Amino acid sequence: MAHSAIHYTIRPAHPEAHLFEITLRIDEPASEGQTLSMAAWIPGSYMIRDFAKNVVRLSASSDGEPVAVEKLDKQTWQCAPCEGSLEVHYEVYCWDLSVRGAHLDPTHGYFNGTGVFLKADGHHHTPCSVDIRPPEDEAYGRWRVATTLPADGAAPYRFGRYRADSYAELVDNPVEMGKFDLIEFESRGKPHAMALTGRYRADTARLATDLQKICDYHIGLFGELPAERYLFLTMAVGDGYGGLEHRSCSSLMCKRDALPRHGMVEPDDAYRDFLGLCSHEYFHTWNVKRIRPKVFQEYDLSREVHTRLLWAFEGITSYYDELALVRAGLISPESYLELLGQMITRVMRVPGRHKQTVAESSFDAWTKLYKQDENAPNAIVSYYSKGALVALALDLTIRRETHGKRSLDDVMHALWNEYGRNDRGIDEREYEAFVEEVAGISLSGFFDKALRGTDDLPLAELLSSVGVGYHLRSAESDTDKGGKPPSPDASHPDLGIRLAPSTEEAKILFAFEGRSAMRAGLSAGDVVVAIDGIKTTRGNLDQLLSRYQGGDKLDVHAFRRDELMTFEVELQETPPDTCYLTLDDAEGETLQYRQHWLGGAG
Numbered sequence: 001m002a003h004s005a006i007h008y009t010i011r012p013a014h015p016e017a018h019l020f021e022i023t024l025r026i027d028e029p030a031s032e033g034q035t036l037s038m039a040a041w042i043p044g045s046y047m048i049r050d051f052a053k054n055v056v057r058l059s060a061s062s063d064g065e066p067v068a069v070e071k072l073d074k075q076t077w078q079c080a081p082c083e084g085s086l087e088v089h090y091e092v093y094c095w096d097l098s099v100r101g102a103h104l105d106p107t108h109g110y111f112n113g114t115g116v117f118l119k120a121d122g123h124h125h126t127p128c129s130v131d132i133r134p135p136e137d138e139a140y141g142r143w144r145v146a147t148t149l150p151a152d153g154a155a156p157y158r159f160g161r162y163r164a165d166s167y168a169e170l171v172d173n174p175v176e177m178g179k180f181d182l183i184e185f186e187s188r189g190k191p192h193a194m195a196l197t198g199r200y201r202a203d204t205a206r207l208a209t210d211l212q213k214i215c216d217y218h219i220g221l222f223g224e225l226p227a228e229r230y231l232f233l234t235m236a237v238g239d240g241y242g243g244l245e246h247r248s249c250s251s252l253m254c255k256r257d258a259l260p261r262h263g264m265v266e267p268d269d270a271y272r273d274f275l276g277l278c279s280h281e282y283f284h285t286w287n288v289k290r291i292r293p294k295v296f297q298e299y300d301l302s303r304e305v306h307t308r309l310l311w312a313f314e315g316i317t318s319y320y321d322e323l324a325l326v327r328a329g330l331i332s333p334e335s336y337l338e339l340l341g342q343m344i345t346r347v348m349r350v351p352g353r354h355k356q357t358v359a360e361s362s363f364d365a366w367t368k369l370y371k372q373d374e375n376a377p378n379a380i381v382s383y384y385s386k387g388a389l390v391a392l393a394l395d396l397t398i399r400r401e402t403h404g405k406r407s408l409d410d411v412m413h414a415l416w417n418e419y420g421r422n423d424r425g426i427d428e429r430e431y432e433a434f435v436e437e438v439a440g441i442s443l444s445g446f447f448d449k450a451l452r453g454t455d456d457l458p459l460a461e462l463l464s465s466v467g468v469g470y471h472l473r474s475a476e477s478d479t480d481k482g483g484k485p486p487s488p489d490a491s492h493p494d495l496g497i498r499l500a501p502s503t504e505e506a507k508i509l510f511a512f513e514g515r516s517a518m519r520a521g522l523s524a525g526d527v528v529v530a531i532d533g534i535k536t537t538r539g540n541l542d543q544l545l546s547r548y549q550g551g552d553k554l555d556v557h558a559f560r561r562d563e564l565m566t567f568e569v570e571l572q573e574t575p576p577d578t579c580y581l582t583l584d585d586a587e588g589e590t591l592q593y594r595q596h597w598l599g600g601a602g
Contacts, residue, residue, distance in 0.1 A: 006128035008117055008170075012135045012177070015106045018095045019056070024088040026120050034079045034086055035072075035121040039114035039301035043172065044244050044288070045100050047370035048304065050074060051115040054102075058090040075302060077118075092116050097237070099244040099251035106139075108178030108197050110235070112244075112251070113171030114301060125166045132175060134159045146182075146195035147175040148231050148248040157182065171301075172246050176233045183208050187215035191229040198236035202259035210260070210267075213328040214279045217600070218320075221409060222286050222416045230285070232278060243277045245284030252277060272331060276339070280321035287320075288313040291415045294425030308428050310362035311451065315387015316412070318343075319395070327600040336598065337468065337581040338483035340392070344459065344579040345482030346385045348472070351513045353381040358390055359451045374524030377498075378513040389457055390450045396462040396597070397446055398439045404593055406439050409600065414438045466594040467586025474574035477542045482578040492546045493571040495556075497522070499538050506538045508558075520569040522558060529564075530557040545571075 005027045013021035026034060038052035052075035060067040062082035069088075070078045079086060094102035094111060102111035120126075129152055132145055144157045149170070154160025159177075164170035176195050183194040185208040192215055194207070211232070219225045227248035236256040244251045254277065258270040267275060288296075293307040322343075326336035347353055361369060361383040368380045395408035415434070419426050426434070436443045450457060460470035473486045478499055496515020500507040506528040511518040522528075528536050531544050532554045548554065550573035557566055586594055 006120060006123055006126050006167075008128065008130040009133060010111075010116060010130065011133040012104050012109045012140075013091070015104055015109065015135055015140070018093055018104045020092045020094055020102070020104060020109070020111065020116055022090055022092060022116060022118075024090075024118055024120065026086045026088075026123070028085075029083050030079065030086050031081050031083060033081045036077045036079065036088060036118045037121060037302060038075045038118055039171065040075055040303070041301055042100055042112050042114045042244070043296075043299070043301075044246075044284075045370070046304075046310070046365035048366070049100065051101075054093045054115065056091050056093050058088065060086060060088045062086050088118065090118070097235075097240070097253075099235075099242045099253055108176065108180070108235075110174065110176050110197075110233070110251075112174045117167075117171060119167050119301075123167065127163065127165050128167065128170055129161055129163050130170065131161050132159050132177070134177075142179050143177050144180065145175060145177050146180060146193075146231060146233060147173055148227075148229065148246070149173040149175070169247075173249065174233060174246060174251050176235075183211075185209075185212045187212050187230075188219045188225060190219075190225050190227070192231070193229070194232040194234055196234050196236060198256060200236040200256040200259055201261075202256075203262045203264065206260045206262075206264070210275060210330055211278060213330060214275065214324055215282060217324050217328040218279070218282055218286075221320075221600070222413060222420075225285070226290060226420070227285065230282070232281075241273075241277070243281040245281045245289060247289050248285070250278075250281035250284070252281065266335075267331060272325070272335065272339070275325055275330060276322045279324045280317055283317045283320050283324070286416055286420055287317050287412070290420035290423070291412075292419075292425055294427050297423075297425040304366040306363050306366070308359040308362045308451075309426075309431060310365055311358040311383045311387035311390055312431060314384050315358070315389075316391040316408070318384045318388035319391035319408075320412075323598075326598055333583060333598050337583065341483035341580045342481045343385055343388055344581075345577065347381065347389055348456075348577040348579060349475075349512075350377045350381055352377055352379045353386060353456070354454045356380045357452050357454055358383050358386045361386065374510060377510050389459065393450060393457045393459060393462055394435070394443075394446065396465060397443070398441065399593055399597065400462070400465045401441045402439060404589075404596060406441075407596075411435050411438045463581065464584075465590065466597050467584050467590045468594070469582040469584045471580050471582065472576040473578050473580065474576055475578045478538075480578060483580055485580050485582075492542075492574070493548055493550050493552070494542075494545055494574050495522070495569065496572070499541070504538055506536050506541050516569050516572050517556075517567075520556070520567045522556065522567055522569070523560070526558040526560050526565075528556060528558045531555070 007025040009023040011021050013019055040048045040050055060069050060079045063084040067082050068080040072078050094104040097103045102115040134143055145159050149162035152161045152163035180195040180197040183204050185192050231249040234252040240253045242253045254274045258274040260271050293309045295305050295307050299305045322339045325331045361381050399407050432447045463470050495517040496512045497508045497517045498510045500509040508524050508526045511524055530536055548571055550571055552571050554569055556569050
């Protein structure tokens, strides 16, 4: 590696005050001054987060003498010219317990590089070193470090000196420090590990075995793991969920109850979801971190970078994350179809799917998907969930039209060989042409309808080609996620709302366009307190409505702000927007197609 001219030192100086202390030293003289900037967003998260707001103190010096610093805008500083090396000293407040920010307290420390490391302009491709130091208090003597930054003298999982070939590599390797547990395993000859932080009780041997199966499957699909090792950084909390991909690791957050229990035979819903999260972020090692849109090759972390291809990079990943679980033998085909039915349900319940295309959803991620308001379900569709259904439809279309000779698996493998391995970005229209070339069939009509249209996808027809029945029913309660057949006599009218989950009040989170509540004048933020004079809460709303039928009229009392209002609501029948899938009797070619689809063969 070339000589490092950029050196960082980072230390949790005041864990109780949530402050990391950082020094940036630039060896080259800055005779014309030096501009420094802080990233506004993190790769993989399409939202401006303005990390510079957390810088609470900043000063500069050269050869022991102060250097004047002027702030130019919300995330940029200008240091005055100096003839010696420039040292910048600053503190960053870190109290964002998520996979996208930085968090520090006396129990652990975690950071993404974009939130703590200033970038020296003009040195984006300069090799750099980082000295990760422990807190000075002896009480933290058992803390360790987990990161995929290459060591430059530091012992494995220890504080010390690490390196990166560029600023981009530096900020794409998050760091966890603390008294985490280490779960290690091998997949296809490559070392893997999970650093697990937080309070929990779990069968970690089972977790290691299941993760290995997931990793084995994904490496087998692409043919190789493009990293020397892989690390899952996982924080177990009481209530939380999320993941963020990096080049050779991922940051995960889960409920502690989502980890496997001793004696568990089949994965319960929570553990199944966690395995899906791990699978999703691991798949990103290929799809988005290396197979990526051309605009992501040299992105600017200070401003939005738009692409219409997120349906492919997040949607296809969302398709494969749970498909990998059944192909790896971790869940049954019936369990997978339940998950797929829930995915279809999420899309079917969003009126915005008829207003925004999945290509538009991709392009507008910065301003719509990641900045949702109370009208979001009526105006937008997610490129994650709708993109996953596009991937499903594309896969089944290719399988059907080529009589099982080609599939989306072939497309992903070819994308890796042509683009990922060669570090070539791909354009929007180029992507569609490449898929057609690999599949050997014309798909222009499919892409026009699926990506640039707002009609529902022909999933019933496509799923029947693999012997899977597609069924729609009405939702049975506010918590009905779909994926399962109807319960006897469970259907009843609803108000066409979703309630806020974090309160006992019946507070409206969303009111769906054209449904009973919105037509009567109820809106998001209203708190329903009575129906026909009966006290109403989040817990009894469904029970109260079960006494009514479609066409019935009722008086709804609700608070809007501090004003009590009365609304006359005419109930509509609950629409059939809840999907469940079944394994139908199949034989011959249909059975063969289903076996290849769910088994990953063919």
